[in-house]
Amino acid sequence: MISRERAEAVGLTLAHRAYLYGVFHLVFGSEPLPQTLQSIFSEPTREAWGHVCELLESEELASVAGRPSVAADCTLSQCAAQVGERVSTATKQADDPAFAQQMAVCYARLFQMPGPDYVHPWESPYVGKESMTFQESTLDVRRFYHDAGFRLAAEKRFPDDHIGAMMDYLGRQSMAAYDAFADGDDARASSLLAVQREFLQAHVLTWADAFAAKVAESDPEGLYAVLAAALDAFVRVDEAWLGLVVEELRQ
Numbered sequence: 001m002i003s004r005e006r007a008e009a010v011g012l013t014l015a016h017r018a019y020l021y022g023v024f025h026l027v028f029g030s031e032p033l034p035q036t037l038q039s040i041f042s043e044p045t046r047e048a049w050g051h052v053c054e055l056l057e058s059e060e061l062a063s064v065a066g067r068p069s070v071a072a073d074c075t076l077s078q079c080a081a082q083v084g085e086r087v088s089t090a091t092k093q094a095d096d097p098a099f100a101q102q103m104a105v106c107y108a109r110l111f112q113m114p115g116p117d118y119v120h121p122w123e124s125p126y127v128g129k130e131s132m133t134f135q136e137s138t139l140d141v142r143r144f145y146h147d148a149g150f151r152l153a154a155e156k157r158f159p160d161d162h163i164g165a166m167m168d169y170l171g172r173q174s175m176a177a178y179d180a181f182a183d184g185d186d187a188r189a190s191s192l193l194a195v196q197r198e199f200l201q202a203h204v205l206t207w208a209d210a211f212a213a214k215v216a217e218s219d220p221e222g223l224y225a226v227l228a229a230a231l232d233a234f235v236r237v238d239e240a241w242l243g244l245v246v247e248e249l250r251q
Helices: 004-029 034-040 043-057 059-065 076-091 097-111 136-147 163-182 186-204 208-218 223-250
Strands: none
Touching: 004 034, 004 043, 004 163, 004 223, 034 097, 043 059, 043 076, 043 223, 059 076, 059 223, 076 223, 097 208, 097 223, 136 163, 136 186, 163 186, 163 223, 186 223, 208 223
8 A cells, every 4th residue: 555645646647647638639639729729738737747847857767757759869858848848938828819820720731731741640650551541550449449438429430549539538548547546446546547558558659759750840840849749758758657656556
């Protein structure tokens, strides 16, 4: 049984990770609206991302902090700090209509409109055949969803392995794990977190870095490059943290 102090720390991380998966769902799941941008670039987001930076400064994740980020000359720890600075700046612009318009145009150019800057926002092209959807990996993603009682509204018409859908799934399951932990059900929390770690290893870590690199190539000075780098850093930090806490809760 973990100590009260450790339980508070674990509970705080569980809450922040659930929140951040929800943020990444908003970022990459659909064209941004003014109200969603105000949620993405907000004080709670700054606070949650600050917690990621603190994790990277902790002794237990020191080895993760030093790993290279999408930028070859930047570690994950340095990347996280830079992301925090950009989020703080964007938070001051979030209620500006011109900022919302700029983000919407950028999202369409990167993720909706075929062209030289288009970036595939789903897993299949990175691990299977270029440009094809609904491959074997997609069906395995669907299996994870169905096992959790999660089903896309446009299933069979929208790729299950879209990054936005993946973040939605992880956000919902992260919240379920938080609720189980808050209720004192460590066994259920551990089980839910173990499945999330398996999903990260099988279907997110396999392409998050390549996705972020593609976005950086197409949007070198834009916020989406920063947000994609943030997603890549976060899922790697989260997977490492889950490896520790799952075993801790099982004990």
